[in-house]
Amino acid sequence: MQVLKGLMYLHHEKRVIHRDLKPSNILINHRGEVKISDFGVSAIISSSSAQRDTFTGTFNYMAPERISGQKHGHLSDIWSLGLVMLECATGNFPYPPRESFYELLEAVVDQPSPSAPSDQFSPEFCSFISACIQKNAADRSSAQTLSGSSIPEHVR
Numbered sequence: 001m002q003v004l005k006g007l008m009y010l011h012h013e014k015r016v017i018h019r020d021l022k023p024s025n026i027l028i029n030h031r032g033e034v035k036i037s038d039f040g041v042s043a044i045i046s047s048s049s050a051q052r053d054t055f056t057g058t059f060n061y062m063a064p065e066r067i068s069g070q071k072h073g074h075l076s077d078i079w080s081l082g083l084v085m086l087e088c089a090t091g092n093f094p095y096p097p098r099e100s101f102y103e104l105l106e107a108v109v110d111q112p113s114p115s116a117p118s119d120q121f122s123p124e125f126c127s128f129i130s131a132c133i134q135k136n137a138a139d140r141s142s143a144q145t146l147s148g149s150s151i152p153e154h155v156r
Helices: 002-013 077-088 103-110 122-134 145-146
Strands: 026-028 034-036
Touching: 002 034, 002 077, 002 145, 077 122, 077 145, 122 145
Parallel strands: none
Antiparallel strands: 026 034
16 A cells, blocks of 8 residues: 555656566565655656656566557556566566566567466455556556545646
């Protein structure tokens, strides 16, 4: 929930796409507070619906639209969040090992999205992961939808 709140703040108040969300960029302090770190490749967008088209960040967690060189927005961070959460839950990166880096990128773009095994996780968790890692960005849920929060009108 703290990561979702951080993403809501970034996306809707600061108009920033993180673009490199991965396990090593989510920090937890001794009080259990979660922080998103490493904004080295983040991008400022002019409005919540604006998109970027640059190819930068850690490839393993990139959304399909970013790998394909298409325009991307804040929903590309949601894809990354879904992969991170699935990896944290299972202890393994969601895509099976590939022979090469290019095969991984091809799998992200062309193969079905990974999913949380329904025999190991709650329906709610499986649904959350599915809402995050939809191939088509328009089908992904936003941070506020995933958190159940609403965005005040002045930050939309």
